[in-house]
Amino acid sequence: MAMIEVRNLKIHYPIRSGFFNRVTDHVLAVDGIDFDIEQGETYGLIGESGSGKSTTGKAIVGLEPVTSGSIMYKGQDITKRSVRKHMQYNKDVQMIFQDSLSSLNPRKRIEDIIAEPIRNFQNLTKDEERHRVQELLDIVGMPSDALYKYPHEFSGGQRQRIGVARAMATNPKLIVADEPVSALDLSVQAQVLNFMKRIQEEYNISYLFISHDLGVVKHMCKKMAIMHRGRFVEIGTREDIYNHPQHIYTKRLLSAIPDVNPDDREKNKEHRREVERIFKEEESKYYSKEGRVLNLQKISDTHSVALPDSTMKGVHD
Numbered sequence: 642m643a644m645i646e647v648r649n650l651k652i653h654y655p656i657r658s659g660f661f662n663r664v665t666d667h668v669l670a671v672d673g674i675d676f677d678i679e680q681g682e683t684y685g686l687i688g689e690s691g692s693g694k695s696t697t698g699k700a701i702v703g704l705e706p707v708t709s710g711s712i713m714y715k716g717q718d719i720t721k722r723s724v725r726k727h728m729q730y731n732k733d734v735q736m737i738f739q740d741s742l743s744s745l746n747p748r749k750r751i752e753d754i755i756a757e758p759i760r761n762f763q764n765l766t767k768d769e770e771r772h773r774v775q776e777l778l779d780i781v782g783m784p785s786d787a788l789y790k791y792p793h794e795f796s797g798g799q800r801q802r803i804g805v806a807r808a809m810a811t812n813p814k815l816i817v818a819d820e821p822v823s824a825l826d827l828s829v830q831a832q833v834l835n836f837m838k839r840i841q842e843e844y845n846i847s848y849l850f851i852s853h854d855l856g857v858v859k860h861m862c863k864k865m866a867i868m869h870r871g872r873f874v875e876i877g878t879r880e881d882i883y884n885h886p887q888h889i890y891t892k893r894l895l896s897a898i899p900d901v902n903p904d905d906r907e908k909n910k911e912h913r914r915e916v917e918r919i920f921k922e923e924e925s926k927y928y929s930k931e932g933r934v935l936n937l938q939k940i941s942d943t944h945s946v947a948l949p950d951s952t953m954k955g956v957h958d
């Protein structure tokens with residue numbers, strides 16, 4: 642049994658309009674997705690802005706009510722508030738955000754920011770609490786005098802570390818990381834990712850890693866889902882997605898990975914234009930008349946793709 646099992650999850654928001662403010666339609670932010678997160682592994686959720694990634698992440702930490710479907714944790718459906726409360730689910734599952742400056746309270750000192758989740762779940766003396774906060778700062782590689790400072794006194798990369806220290810405070814089993822490095826410079830991104838990997842190995846933490854950038858998640862995730870319009874267009878292992886992508890949307894995201902090597906830039910620009918042309922030409926085949934992503938079809942044990950039936954014949958993985 643996987644640690645988290647998401648089944649046919651749907652999150653729809655009503656759109657109200659007209660004089661009577663009636664519900665006239667729905668935004669299908671998440672529209673029927675299934676995936677598992679294994680203990681100690683990183684699952685990647687990748688897609689453009691508006692594809693439903695954050696909504697999915699928030700539902701997993703219990704911050705977003707779901708329309709239907711289930712999220713199973715230790716055999717219980719945590720979409721129900723009473724179950725979350727009973728299991729102390731918020732202790733086991735934490736979230737870190739992209740913008741640490743707005744997610745860390747600017748008026749609180751680092752000591753209080755990191756201690757907050759501890760206070761919610763443990764009854765420690767002042768000394769024990771300070772000791773634990775110092776230990777957490779140490780885990781994320783921050784000096785202990787950080788205790789007395791405020792968030793604005795740190796760089797973006799340091800603030801992300803503080804965000805991780807706070808998330809680690811309750812010894813969580815799963816951390817939902819929503820674009821944790823998108824606001825950082827490339828060199829700092831690598832540092833934060835490496836250190837997230839290191840604490841994962843040390844503490845056997847699982848991550849749900851949310852990103853719009855397939856370049857960033859490449860070395861973080863063994864398994865991943867590519868999300869578009871609230872559904873999955875393709876799921877697979879790192880090898881499946883990066884070396885054998887099948888859906889045109891995945892191919893387009895792959896071609897958008899920024900070039901590290903300046904020599905390849907011209908060639909890749911050309912490749913991007915070609916992928917974009919094919920995307921425009923073939924898009925309608927890969928979506929229903931209403932623009933909905935087609936159902937996933939299994940093409941190997943690990944790899945499923947939302948392909949039109951006619952394309953299936955030529956696929957050998």
Ligand SMILES: Nc1ncnc2c1ncn2[C@@H]1O[C@H](COP(=O)(O)OP(=O)(O)OP(=O)(O)O)[C@@H](O)[C@H]1O
Pocket residue numbers: 654668669670688689690691692693694695696697853
């Ligand atoms: N509370 C809400 N009410 C109505 N619509 C919403 C609400 N929250 C999200 N949406 C819509 O649901 C869709 C998915 O949003 P979501 O934030 O999950 O996407 P995302 O892939 O995480 O994008 P981003 O990276 O920009 O956050 C979007 O169309 C968004 O406008």
